[in-house]
Amino acid sequence: MMQEIFIGVPFHENENRKVFSRCVANLSTCLAGLDSDISAQIFFIVNGPETNQRRLRSYGNNDPRIRIMHLPDANRAASVSHFANYINEQGYSPAIFITDADIYREPDCLLKMQEAKGNGTVLVATQHRVYPLDWLKNQVKLSEEEKFWYQVFEGDKDPRILPILETFGFSGLDINKMKIKESLVLVDTNIAIGMHGKYHQASESLISRAIPREKIAIADTWFYHMGRVSLKDHVIARLRHFYSAKIEGFLEEMYQSEILSESPEELNLIAETIVRKVSIEAAEFFLLRCALRNLVARYCIDFVSNNLPYDQSLTFYPSRAITYKDAEAIVNHNLKNLILSKSEQVVAMGNGITQVELPRYAIDPK
Structure with missing residues (x-):
């Protein structure tokens, strides 16, 4: 049949x-x-x-x-x-x-x-x-900035560093798997x-x-x-999830599920191991991804709770993410300059699509 x-x-x-x-x-x-x-x-x-x-x-x-x-x-x-x-x-x-x-x-x-x-x-x-x-x-x-963000968003998924993250029991691995x-x-x-x-x-x-x-x-x-190739697009996409969590009644649970359990010192220790065994660049993208996860989660819960978006006062803006504090400053600098238009806020609330200005691609695998 x-x-x-x-x-x-x-x-x-x-x-x-x-x-x-x-x-x-x-x-x-x-x-x-x-x-x-x-x-x-x-x-x-x-x-x-x-x-x-x-x-x-x-x-x-x-x-x-x-x-x-x-x-x-x-x-x-x-x-x-x-x-x-x-x-x-x-x-x-x-x-x-x-x-x-x-x-x-x-x-x-x-x-x-x-x-x-x-x-x-x-x-x-x-x-x-x-x-x-x-x-x-x-x-x-892709512009150089788009290439940069493309790599930041995948900074904790680089196959070369996964064995190191598993050895340390990095909490981001469980977050990604879930x-x-x-x-x-x-x-x-x-x-x-x-x-x-x-x-x-x-x-x-x-x-x-x-x-x-x-x-x-x-x-x-x-x-x-x-x-993703844009920080704004990433934030809009995460806001959609936080708005949904607020409506469904699990906003705080959503926030806790997004952030890492490691301290800055523990993340620095992981990064130092990545530097020794893989490369400085891989360690920087790892730290930037960690900072991005934590700060965007804070930004989103504040935004949907009608608080002012999370804003850490900047005393410096480093050019390299050598430590977690450096990575946090770089990400926070970009979040401070992020302004969502009314139409983008509508998309963040679930109407329309993200990456609306970016053409969709049909990529041939190599």
Whole structure:
């Protein structure tokens, strides 16, 4: 008997035809690895300014497996819930795949996710990595500042330093492991309907609280995605999670889950080991990432609590992050100069998308 699999792809209009075509091609490769008695339907749930004005794009689609669903005035979380509701109402499938368009998936990821779904599992997530900078050199034009932030955001995930962080029992490793990224998940349809909370704001921070950990599996597969390149964009994205936490009643818990347990002295000791065993640059990016995590969490909880954003008085602004104090000063200097427009604050509250001015990329893996 032929089985059907239903794939939902929240798709913003910034994700152009090139990304659309690359996504379809990549999904086709993934589907080819499934059993021959499984057919697929792929739903692109499109939102954006043109959709809001009822100007609907077709994306030149002539693939019978694909349906375009236009959803005005919706963010990503609302798109997922709408798709899950539709599948549930039609009685199509007890579980659905949700994926972003602008990621590169391992070719057999869908098969591995199906295999990882046990009896008590309601959601299967995957491992994720950002595209290495070397992959982007000839495909994406980044300024020096964008390259800098791209590396800062991944400063505690450098494969070369992970053994050192594990030796020290670095708390950031546990924080990273606990985060589920909804860019590629297999989830029970009835669970997908309500996992974003009442107001359909941020996704991952609510999912990890809405679903018991023992009912979540992490498949032995992965996807690549474009990392962030802007501090402002990062702050807006984190604010969405903090606003969601405030609405759902766990703001302080959210803050405590974001910050590191290590003291500045302990972080300096880790950095000194990284300098000896890896490089000074790797140690600097590690310290900057640690400072970024702590200070942005403080900024966000103050912001959504209607307090003045966290502001540490600066007595100096170092050019290098040799110690945690240096890294903290560098990050705080940039946060002090961060001004969110009214429209950006609206995005931070869950309406619209982040990285709106940055083109979406379909990267060829090297």
